Amino acid sequence: MLTITDLVKQYPTGLKALHGVNLSIDEPQVVAIIGPSGAGKSTLIRCINRLVEPTTGSIILDGTDVTKLGRRELRRARRRMGMIFQEYNLVERLTVMENLLSGRLGYVGFWRTFRRNYPPDDVQAAYQLLDRVGLEGYENTRADALSGGQRQRVGIARALMQQPDLLLIDEPTASLDPKTSRQIMRIIVKLAHESGTPALLNIHDVPLAQAHADRVVGLADGNIVFDGKPDELTEEVLTQIYGEEDWSTTVGHDEDETRKRPRRRTKLEREAAAG
Amino acid sequence: MSAPATTDYPKIWKRPGLITNLHVQRGVVALVVLYFFWSIGSLDLDWHRFSQGFERAGNLFGRMLPPDFSRWELLLKGVSESIQMAFAASFFGMALAVPVGLCAASNLAPKPVYLVARGIIVITRTFHEVIIAIIFVKIFGFGPLAGMLTLVVASLSFISKMLAEDIENLTPGSLEAVRATGASFPKFLVYAIIPQILPRYLGVSIYRLDANIRHSTVVGIVGAGGIGQVLQASFNRYDYDFSLAILISIVALVFIGEFFGAWIRSKLR
Amino acid sequence: MTLEEHAKRYPEVWRKFNPRQSLIRYAWYIGIVFVAVWSIHQLEIPWIYFLDAHVQTADLLVRMFPPDWWFFLEVIDPLVETIHIATLGTAVTFVIAFPLAFLSARNTTLNNATWFIGRFILVTSRSVNTVVWGLLFVAIFGPGPIAGIWAIAARSIGFLGKLVAEAIEEIDEGTVEAIEATGASRLQVLWLGVLPQVLPVIWGTTVYRWDINIRESTVLGFVGGGGIGIILYSSINQFAWREVGIMLISILMVVILSEFISATIRKWIS
Structure with missing residues (x-):
């Protein structure tokens, strides 16, 4: 299904995030990628749908090499990969339904998007998914009125609206409290299994990964250092992934995980500056 | 999601607008259109002069160039x-x-x-x-x-x-x-x-x-x-x-x- | 602890700034005062005029009374025209500035050339005052409201375009990333990922600019751009202060009303 070969990513800043990663997923399973901040987890996931352009290597999804696609084909490939984000990344000012239907954008023309006129089957699928993630009745609520857990449910539903062949999930629980985290993980794993979709999931919470994933991959400093069943994760392996020295050297390197936002200027400053 | 064929979910969804009442919505649009007709009409805009404007603009720029910094x-x-x-x-x-x-x-x-x-x-x-x-x-x-x-x-x-x-x-x-x-x-x-x-x-x-x-x-x-x-x-x-x-x-x-x-x-x- | 150590550890003097910092601060103060004094000196202000300024002002105010209330009826038409110029000018601005803002934002522009063109138009528009644009458009279209509308639009495009472009540059990129990840086309990303985030800024800024434009259009008549400025200018030049008084009062009312409307709408939007 998914085969990653010798994937290397070097950022223009010179930082080498991935040092030739090899990974393949051959059955519908939930694969958790664990590792310290700056290990390259986020980069790896973003290389697969090319939100981050890989430097060298190949990523083959069901026979097509994603790294070689042009703009148009890339959009077609992206339709087949659903993505779930740490910060949910919903369109805050739109309703839950619009956010869900945005998962079908790759299939709908611009004119229909413009008029918010979606195919009836999509609408029905959206209602059904809302039910499945436990948000029935919320279709007309604006996303910015939801709690963190509810937003992540919308994020999950949006990804599943794509009817994806692969789910890419980036730290789905890092912004949530422990209880909600568990609920969200349960929903993700349940829906992935039910629809038979393989999922690649970044997570820094090891116990959570162990409890829910079918397979665990340990990433340290851009290299895969562990690949096996959750119960094979021993103390020894964990030290290998999260070694204390590693912590100290990677702390300053997490450019791909925390992006700094510029300071927002006050309203006065903008208006005065404009005239 | 195509597999579970449940038909009891609605197939239509309408976006709730800022102004929910359709009549009020149309009324507001009509008012805006009316305002533009009224304002454009009452300003007594001289379309002939407006169309001449482009020619005059060309003229004006012709006379402006080159800028004269002699004074x-x-x-x-x-x-x-x-x-x-x-x-x-x-x-x-x-x-x-x-x-x-x-x-x-x-x-x-x-x-x-x-x-x-x-x-x-x-x-x-x-x-x-x-x-x-x-x-x-x-x-x-x-x-x-x-x-x-x-x-x-x-x-x-x-x-x-x-x-x-x-x-x-x-x-x-x-x-x-x-x-x-x-x-x-x-x-x-x-x-x-x-x-x-x-x-x-x-x-x-x-x-x-x-x-x-x-x-x-x-x-x-x-x-x-x-x-x-x-x-x-x-x-x-x-x-x-x-x-x-x-x-x-x-x-x-x-x-x-x-x-x-x-x-x-x-x-x- | 000896006395010396004690004094060293707990000094009797505490200063917020060290001597160097203080020196720089005072240098700034002196510089500012110097520039101000030099400017005033250069302007060669005839201070003698101030001696009878209060007499002149009082005289002017007295001559505004009693206001010629009937003159209100003659002010209504030009006032309405003033509002029309501001509104139509803002409408034209909206149509032009909307695409321009997307062209001038780093993250939505097509390439460096379009970005530069967009920025260039915005900067030029902003650097020239509405009244100066008025002079130019009156020369092109002749005196009248068309020149006024274009003058308003020419200045406002830079204002609206700049603020919206900045809002576009500050949107949450995560949302855009998420929409891109669904395989959406560029136009769809703009429409669903970018636009909903900046729409409140677009409407809010437009309404805010409309309210500024009302004020601007009251003086466009001074250079022939239509509106109440035409009769205000002639009344002032004829020293018809009773009429001027009426016009100032009506401008005051219209501007305050428009400010109130604009504030209400902006509150409602956000």
């Missing part, structure tokens, strides 16, 4: 007068805005004083600089004095409004804390108010300096000195090539003003 002495005098007006006005405006701003803060000033100060701010803010300028021209005669006073009034109104709002937005706690030490009102000002608003006051003042440089180019249209007066004269004499030279200088001046303001603000931080 650079006149140009330089106008520009420097504008800059001087802006600097002097910003200085006086900054100084005068402090008492007015303090009086216009509702958490500081007694009610009658507050109302008078707010009244001054509202009235001075309402009238466009050019209106204020022409009245000053009638009182003080033509020349940069009227222009400078106009900009003083405009700066005073802008800075004091910002100052008053800043003071009103101060957290009551920090004010109470200093009051609780038994400080007198002047000490209270120095210790509780000034340190908290000084950076913003300076920032706003520098914005105002920038704005004054822009506005100093226009008060001359009614004879209040500066480069605007030179521009108006050149337009009246159809000296369009000189007009373009002046316009280029104004754009350059505004540019430098903006750059200068940004530089000082970066120093302040």
